[in-house]
Amino acid sequence: MALLLGPAPSTAAEAEWWNPVARPAPDSRIDVTGEPFKGTDAKGQVRGFVDAHNHVMSNEAFGGRLICGKPFSELGVADALKDCPEHYPDGSLAVFDFITKGGDGKHDPNGWPTFKDWPAHDSLTHQQNYYAWIERAWRGGQRVMVNDLVTNGVICSVYFFKDRGCDEMTSIRLQAQKTYDMQAYVDKMYGGPGKGWFRIVTDSAQARQVIAQGKMAVVLGVETSEPFGCKQILDVAQCDREDIDRGLDELHRLGVRSMFLCHKFDNALCGVRFDSGTLGTAINVGQFLSTGTFWRTEKCAGPQEDNPIGLAAAPNAEKELPAGVSVPSYASDARCNVRGLTGLGEYALRGMMKRKMMLEIDHMSVKAAGRAFDIMESESYPGVISSHSWMDEDWTERLYRLGGFAAQYMNGSEAFSAEAKAKDALRDKYGVGYGYGTDMNGVGGWPGPRGADAPNKVTYPFRSTDGGSVIDRQTTGQRSWDLNTDGASHYGLVPDWIEDVRKVGGQDVVDDLFRGAESYLDTWGASEQHRAGVNLALGHPASASSTEWWNPFATYAPGRAVDGDRGSRWASEWSDDQWLTVDLGSPHLVKRVTLDWERAHARSYRIEVSDDAANWRTVWSTTTGDGGLDTALFDATTARWVRVHGVQRGTQWGYSLHEVGVHSS
Numbered sequence: 001m002a003l004l005l006g007p008a009p010s011t012a013a014e015a016e017w018w019n020p021v022a023r024p025a026p027d028s029r030i031d032v033t034g035e036p037f038k039g040t041d042a043k044g045q046v047r048g049f050v051d052a053h054n055h056v057m058s059n060e061a062f063g064g065r066l067i068c069g070k071p072f073s074e075l076g077v078a079d080a081l082k083d084c085p086e087h088y089p090d091g092s093l094a095v096f097d098f099i100t101k102g103g104d105g106k107h108d109p110n111g112w113p114t115f116k117d118w119p120a121h122d123s124l125t126h127q128q129n130y131y132a133w134i135e136r137a138w139r140g141g142q143r144v145m146v147n148d149l150v151t152n153g154v155i156c157s158v159y160f161f162k163d164r165g166c167d168e169m170t171s172i173r174l175q176a177q178k179t180y181d182m183q184a185y186v187d188k189m190y191g192g193p194g195k196g197w198f199r200i201v202t203d204s205a206q207a208r209q210v211i212a213q214g215k216m217a218v219v220l221g222v223e224t225s226e227p228f229g230c231k232q233i234l235d236v237a238q239c240d241r242e243d244i245d246r247g248l249d250e251l252h253r254l255g256v257r258s259m260f261l262c263h264k265f266d267n268a269l270c271g272v273r274f275d276s277g278t279l280g281t282a283i284n285v286g287q288f289l290s291t292g293t294f295w296r297t298e299k300c301a302g303p304q305e306d307n308p309i310g311l312a313a314a315p316n317a318e319k320e321l322p323a324g325v326s327v328p329s330y331a332s333d334a335r336c337n338v339r340g341l342t343g344l345g346e347y348a349l350r351g352m353m354k355r356k357m358m359l360e361i362d363h364m365s366v367k368a369a370g371r372a373f374d375i376m377e378s379e380s381y382p383g384v385i386s387s388h389s390w391m392d393e394d395w396t397e398r399l400y401r402l403g404g405f406a407a408q409y410m411n412g413s414e415a416f417s418a419e420a421k422a423k424d425a426l427r428d429k430y431g432v433g434y435g436y437g438t439d440m441n442g443v444g445g446w447p448g449p450r451g452a453d454a455p456n457k458v459t460y461p462f463r464s465t466d467g468g469s470v471i472d473r474q475t476t477g478q479r480s481w482d483l484n485t486d487g488a489s490h491y492g493l494v495p496d497w498i499e500d501v502r503k504v505g506g507q508d509v510v511d512d513l514f515r516g517a518e519s520y521l522d523t524w525g526a527s528e529q530h531r532a533g534v535n536l537a538l539g540h541p542a543s544a545s546s547t548e549w550w551n552p553f554a555t556y557a558p559g560r561a562v563d564g565d566r567g568s569r570w571a572s573e574w575s576d577d578q579w580l581t582v583d584l585g586s587p588h589l590v591k592r593v594t595l596d597w598e599r600a601h602a603r604s605y606r607i608e609v610s611d612d613a614a615n616w617r618t619v620w621s622t623t624t625g626d627g628g629l630d631t632a633l634f635d636a637t638t639a640r641w642v643r644v645h646g647v648q649r650g651t652q653w654g655y656s657l658h659e660v661g662v663h664s665s
Contacts, residue, residue, distance in 0.1 A: 018139070018197070018214070020189035026113075027077050028132035028476035032139035032495070034469035036197075038214035046211040047466070048143025049498065050516035052387035052407035053437030054491075055223075056129045056182070057175035061151035063162025066096055067441050069111060069127025071134070072185050081130060081476075083109035083118075086161050095160055099282075099316055100124040100443060113477030121446040121487030128440040131182060131198070133492030136474060138197055138216040140495025141465050143517045144207065144435075146387065148221040149175040149256070150442065152264065154286045158320055168224045169247070176220060176254040183218070202255045204525035211517060219524075221360065222251060222259035225290070230268040230344065234292045237268035237344055244348045248355055257524070258358040258385055261341075261348055262368070265290050269348050270368035271339025273390055277310045282317035284309065284327055289320060294328050300336040301626060304366040304392040308335060340367030341375075349375055356528045358383040361399070362390030373398055374629035378594040380665065383527030388437030389419075396423060400430040405523040407435030407516070410488065410497065412447040417505025420512065432522075433515025438494065446488040447497060456503040457484045458496055465502075465514050471495050536590070537562045537582045537642065537662040544580045546573040548654055561657045569598050572646070572654035581643040582660060587611065591636040592663040593620070594629065595644065598656035601627030604648035605655075609639035616643060625650060636664070 018036050040046055059067040065084050073080035086093040091107040098105030107117040111126070118126035134145070149172045156166035164171075179200060186196035197215045201207040207217035225231075228247025230239040251259065262270040265287045274295060275283045288294050295309060309330050318327060341349070341364075349372055352359060359376070361369050361384050369391065376384055382403025389409035391399070399406060408419055420434060427434060440446070450457060460482070461472040473480045474492045481489050483496035502510045542558035548571040549556070556571035558580055572578040584590075593607050606621035620632040627650060642662050646655045 021191050023189055024076050026477075028130060028492075029474065030132060030136050030139060031472045031474045032136055032464075032469050034464070036139055036214045037141075037466045037468050039212055045518040046143065046208055046521065047514060048211060048517040049141050049465075049513050050144040050407065050433075050435035050520045051137075051142060051438050051494070052144075052146050052385060052405070052435045052520065053439050053442075054129065054145055054147055055150050055439065055441040056134070056147045057178045058150050058441040059127060060175050060178055061156075061171050063156040063159055063166060064164045065161040066125065066155070066159060067127065068125055069130075071127065071129045072131045072182050074185070077130075077477075078112045081111035081115075081127060083111060083126070084161065093161075094125065097123070097125045113479075115477055115479035119490040121448050121489050124443045124445065128490040130476075130490065130492075131186060132476070133474070133490050134216075135197065136492040137494040139464075139469060140471055140498065141469075141514065142216060142494060143211045144217050144219065144520055146219045146221045146258065147179055148223040149179075150223045151175075152225050152286075154225070154265070154290045158286075158289070168226050169229065172222060172224060172251075173254065176256070179218070179220065200255060202257065204521045204528055207521055207524070219258065220254065220256045222256050223263050223360065223363075224260070225263045225265045226267055227259065227261065227269070230348075232266065232268040232291055237342070239268055239344065241344070241347055244344065244351060248348070248351045248357075252355050252357070256357070258360055259352070260360040260363055261345055263363045266293070266295070266337070266339050267291075268342060269345035270341045271337040271365035273363055273365050273369075274307045274309045274337065276307050278312040278314045280307070280309045281312055281314035281327055285314065285317040285321060288325070296338045297330050297334040298336055298338045299334050300366065302366075302370070304370070304394050305335040306337050306365055306392075308332070336367060337365035338367075340365060341371040346371070346375060353379060353381050353383070353530070356383070356530065358385050358524060358527055360385050360387055361395070361404075362386050362388055364391075366392055369395060371628060373402070374631070376402060377631040378596075378629055378661065379530075379532055380592070380663075381527065381530055382523055383530070385523070387435070388439050397426055400426055400432060403523055403526050405432070405435065405520050407437045409444070410436050410438045410446060413450070413497065413500040413504040416501055417509050420505060420509045424508075424512075427512060433517070433519035434512040435516040435520060436513065438491065440491055448487040449483070449485045450500070452485050454484060458482075458499050458503060462499050464495065465498065465510055471499070533592070533663040533665050535564075535661045535663065536584050536588050537660050538564050540585055541583045542570070542580060542660075543583075544570060544572060545578045546654075547571065548573055548656075556656070561660045564659070566596060566658050569656050569658045571598070571600065571656040574652070574654045576646065576648050578655050579643050579645045580655075580657065580660065581613070581641055582662060583613070584640050584642065584662065587638050587640045588662075589636050589664040590619075590639050590642060590662055591634065591665060592661075593632045593642060593644075594659075594661035594663070595632070596629050596658040596660075597627045598658055599627065599651065600653035600656040601625055601650045602646045602648065602655055603650035605644060605646045607632045607634070608643040608645055609637060610641040610643070611639060613641045623648075
């Protein structure tokens with residue numbers, strides 16, 4: 001049905017700014033009454049919930065026929081909420097529904113107005129992000145939503161049904177445009193540009209202004225397997241630095257402010273954190289079809305581990321493999337991806353930092369995530385997000401220490417509350433709020449019903465967390481949803497799920513979630529304000545206890561560690577007690593030293609400072625160095641000379657540093 005616009009029926013309705021002057025008819029109900037909260041709290045902080053990971057436009061991804069239905073349509077709800085054509089009359093050809101849900105894939109394809117079989121918490125192929133359902137979440141207290149533009153070229157290419165090409169960047173552009181179109185669609189209901197509640201924001205100050213007005217700030221992110229065309233084939237990168245710069249510039253112009261560097265498949269930028277079980281096998285097949293290689297594992301170097309790949313069969317996926325090729329088996333004690341952050345990946349990460357974009361650390365292998373943390377710590381860059389429980393939890397304090405933001409996947413209320421409480425002490429220590437990642441239309445599955453007789457069930461109607469709105473069962477067409485018996489079937493049930501979390505986990509969990517908007521914007525704002533600290537060591541005189549000499553065509557002199565070139569290095573002789581000293585030229589405040597080790601690193605070493613190059617005081621030390629990029633943080637002190645003093649080598653060779661950085665902040 002066409003969008004019907006008309007004048008507001010009364011002056012009183014005009015005063016109710018949260019209600020549109022004209023809504024399509026017929027349409028979904030919202031079933032929330034009361035004015036949405038505006039403004040900030042007594043401390044000047046914004047309030048509200050954060051969904052740090054959603055996929056509003058994934059119906060436009062994967063060739064356009066994997067996720068059925070649209071989040072909005074100018075032709076109305078009946079056009080938006082209808083199934084894919086091949087699902088009629090009984091779902092027999094709903095191939096992806098069969099793969100993801102099991103059974104025979106059969107279902108009633110009719111959406112509006114009956115909605116017999118979808119949306120549902122376990123139906124992964126039908127639209128869950130209809131605009132009116134998102135509106136209900138906003139009315140229930142959500143104030144930030146990250147819309148991750150998502151696709152996968154391999155899934156698109158092997159899926160039977162599609163109505164467009166499979167180029168990932170083409171899909172990302174389309175999804176970005178559709179998000180702006182949805183903003184205009186909502187604006188039209190409210191009387192014109194800028195008047196609707198769905199506001200795409202491109203900086204944290206703009207987001208704060210939107211939330212203070214009582215509206216929802218929508219942030220664009222990207223989650224795709226081959227950003228900028230940066231795939232790898234047989235371990236050979238199919239992109240270069242120019243491609244990365246062009247891609248980052250284009251995404252930034254589109255309004256994208258956070259992104260994943262890799263997702264599901266290893267690419268030219270980084271290795272991924274594995275999927276498990278049958279899904280893991282299927283994705284490993286996709287990895288082979290995309291890259292020519294299967295995942296490769298090794299024993300982990302630290303306590304962090306990637307997900308176990310598992311050995312479950314995935315016959316529908318495995319039949320896509322060439323004759324004679326099969327998915328390999330994996331040792332149970334080799335839980336880490338051999339692929340970390342590549343040189344191109346480091347270049348992309350530093351490019352994101354220059355553009356003040358936030359890195360989504362989830363889906364990175366622990367090897368890649370560890371290196372990414374090293375780089376961001378070396379620059380004191382806070383812009384790191386874990387948005388849906390795909391980061392090893394042992395990284396959590398490292399993320400908070402840096403200034404990042406964490407959200408948990410939208411698990412059932414019991415599991416969600418338990419995980420939230422497990423990190424209470426850390427959030428209190430760093431004074432941060434919490435978020436959730438719904439991942440709707442992301443083919444992940446959502447909380448099922450706890451049952452009509454479950455203890456502490458949701459009782460309708462209930463009040464919003466701020467107390468200003470009353471929320472009843474949500475009705476669309478002829479169907480009403482009850483979280484107790486239907487589970488989290490669509491986005492409109494996010495407020496109901498939060499009430500379930502309150503009932504099961506207590507008010508403290510929800511209070512932390514309600515502080516999420518402020519914490520997310522703190523991370524974003526600090527990223528925008530970040531300035532790369534001046535490297536006090538750059539270009540200054542350096543001396544060392546020794547210099548390795550074995551190649552007449554190369555020099556490993558001490559000055560190579562402070563020349564600003566990561567391709568050069570200082571190297572010592574092959575014995576334990578060695579040092580490198582940098583003369584800063586005059587006394588400076590010193591607080592942070594960064595060390596970019598070559599493979600020959602120190603296991604035990606200390607950072608020393610001096611006022612006269614004769615009397616040294618130790619400001620930092622370690623006995624567990626593992627190479628890579630180290631950041632030594634210590635209480636600020638004034639010194640002219642800084643010395644890296646190796647005590648015990650980590651290899652059979654000497655000590656070798658690509659670059660030493662000395663900073664005042």
